[in-house]
Amino acid sequence: MASATGSLSDPAALRRRGRFNPGDAVLYGLTLIAALSALVLLTLIARELISDAWPAMEEFGLGFLTSRTWNPTGNVFGAAPFLFGTALTSFGALLLAAPISIAIALFLTELAPRWLRGPVGALVEMLASVPSVVLGLWGILVMGPWIVDHVGPFLHRTLGWTPFFETAPAAGSSFLSAIAILTIMMVPIISSICRELFLNVPRELKEGALALGATRWELVKGVIFPYARAGMAAAMILGLGRAVGEAIAVTQVIGNNEAITWNLFDPGDTLASRIASSYQGATTHLMVSSLVYLAVILLAFSLVVNLLARVIVTRVAARQEGHT
Amino acid sequence: MSFRRSALAVALVALVGVAVAVSAGARSQGTLTGAGATFPQPLIAQWQQNYKRDEINYNGIGSGGGIAAITNRTVDFGASDAPLTPDQFSACKGCIQLPWVLSATSVMYNLGGVKNAIHLNGKAIAEIYLGKITNWNDARIKRLNPGVSFPDRKITPVYRSDGSGTTYNFTDYLNSVNKEFKSKVGGPSTTVNWPTGVGARGSSGVAGVVTRTEGAIGYADIAYALKNHIKFAAVQNKSGNWATPGLRSIRSAASADKKFSRTNELSIVNPPKGRKFQRAYPISTYSYVLLPLKTSKAAQLKAFVAWAVTSGQQYGRKLIFEPVPQFVVTRPKTQLTRVKS
């Protein structure tokens, strides 16, 4: 443990020892102010957003979350369509991204020959560096038409009996396009966290299972997954948080419609995407407030996601350290 | 080591200094920054190239964005096809609007194998956007187009997802021709709750989605349809004739309102039946410039607007921007005196 705390860092202790130096006070003060910056920013952000959202919060209250009406001409607003769209796209993407990410992490830690791990790992992480606006551009001009011309009709033919692919695909902008883009964004995040987790599974546990004659898959299923279970859950939650907050790429490919529908070929909208598309041209004061109310919901959600992931990780880390 | 570092620092400072000097020197004219409607943007782009007195910056963010930007004084002038409501005027705290561009909203469609200028009346367009007509081979469309064969293809209505003056114009028209649209969707407004369809940003965005989507129908200024080689419909006017957007049909529609409202608003949507309006295109509209009454750039703005409504109009003909009629040209002369620095 190389982090210096305790007697080495405590200025009070140093002062007692007579080693106090005014330079120390200056550095201590400066760094403390810097360290408080996060808390200050968080407070500012919460305060500014809530105060700007207040007119809408006052007008609609918590009913805002269940109201399906988003009507600028009638000056009545509700977040339900966007909560639905956010949930559908994010969880849909998670459903696709989770197995893919876990598989990639397993490949990189257990399967791949050593010389391949570095390059392939780097390539997967490179996918994370592609800016969202660039992915959105690719989504509009390449992926969208490809879905309409090839993937869509195939899904409609084979799975058209489900509510998800009921109609034939028409436009490139749809829930499905948004889900695809979000999946691409989530995979590198979840897989890199899982990769770290799998690498940290204690050698002895793995070797024990192999000594008993387990196949690699049984090793994964019986040793790695149970050990890394909580971390994997945290990774999913963090990936979900990323998807929920994505505004730009989603607004480029989702079609900006307020429909609540299970048909993935239909256009829809999410919280973040609606803010990005409508904020600049909002017609009334109440509409601006309602859009900031959407931002407050997003803020609250990101806080919950973050703290939840953290709680899971610390609780399980404590439990695991107790066991070993 | 320290000599090298200070030499590097001097070089960097010199480089930055040169760059700043170069860029500053390049802008010896003044600058006017505007934002708003994409409807008049093709003409404004011509003005940006040809107006020599000042540099004109313009960002097409939609009429809604233009109204918000001028209200927040984020820009020197705003542009909107939708006239300001009384609430927006009071929020703007001393703004004036003046018509400076005249054109029309085309109803564009992407239908391979079908000719240009198919007939669509107001009722059909409204029902398409209400989601009641969902396929191009619907009887209601075939009836309007005897002899034309339509494919079995889903209609994807495309609308503006940003605050749009073209939406205002389009919904203004649909409200006047279809009661159900008026009660279900309402308006006219820059943002409405569309029952069905796909959203796109900006007039270019609508043109883009229509181009990429087979069976799509969308609304945008006629210049965008022409530029992108998109087919557009002939719409029936109140006199019963089928009109397409063109200089003559727009001019005919413009004669429907020659009296400014107190806020310089002119409404020429869906002109009444009459000899003068036989050829009128029913979805024509003016577009307005929004100026603050008190601004440090008053002289520059006044000069620009005066130029735009006179010399500026000639650049629009090729893009089907009909030069504004004389009574619109002379209006700024009296109204602009209210703009002071």
Added chain:
Amino acid sequence: MNLTSEHRTRRRIVNWIMEGLATLAALAAVALLVIVVGSIAKRGIGAIDFDFFMETPSFLAGFGNEPSGIANAIVGTFVIVGFAVLMALPVGVLAAIYLNEFAPRRIQTPMTVAFDVLNGIPAIVIGIFVFVFLVAGHGQAGIKGAFALAILMLPLVARSTQEVLALVPDAMREASLALGAPRWRTTLSVVLPMAVGGIITGATLATARVAGETAPLLFTTSLASNSVSWDPTNALASIPMFIFTSSEQADPALQEQAWGAALVLITFVLAASMVARAFGLRSRRRLSGGR
């Protein structure tokens, strides 16, 4: 686990299937990256020429004038990201110094959590915040966009700096203090120089990350001029905003410009990330391995 030999064949088959799926998934990810980067390269390369970097955009391409270049966006991004780094780097490094060198354990955890929470806030929310806080009523400015990007960078810089500082062996600090150096001298002259490699790595990665962000700029520095400007007190153009507005155009010539700008952007981002990672690996190895 049922490891009895009678199921051995079935277990082998299941294992084989799972290994295949895992390999497939990894291949799919790599293939996807190749497809995405490949599309961008193929479609964007046509737009790249000397003019692309030197000329400014045409006013509305296709309506009488050909699309030309993105010089204003390149300069704007340089200025905006530059100011973002100037704002976020010192604060992030100082914060990390406090968190790692001075903070008692019970304060360190909640304060670190604050940075993690800040990191998790969506970029669009940060953009709205900066608009409401700085832009509404006052006007857009490149420096306000830079402030929004700095908020995004801050937790990244703080976190990566904290990790590198933690890698510096305690023995170094103890030796310095034993020699009579005050705490501040130890930190600045002994600990920090050892961590500098990792700090630069972290800062470069954070910079590469925010250089591609659009949402924070959308409401703070989007109404920019077409000409090149270095003035951060006015709204400045930026590459991500250029791509965003051009991505929905119908005109193929403008689309090509968007691809070109995307190619420039990902080249910069990927190159910076790769260099930073390689550099970081080397300096990390030096820190923890050698003494």
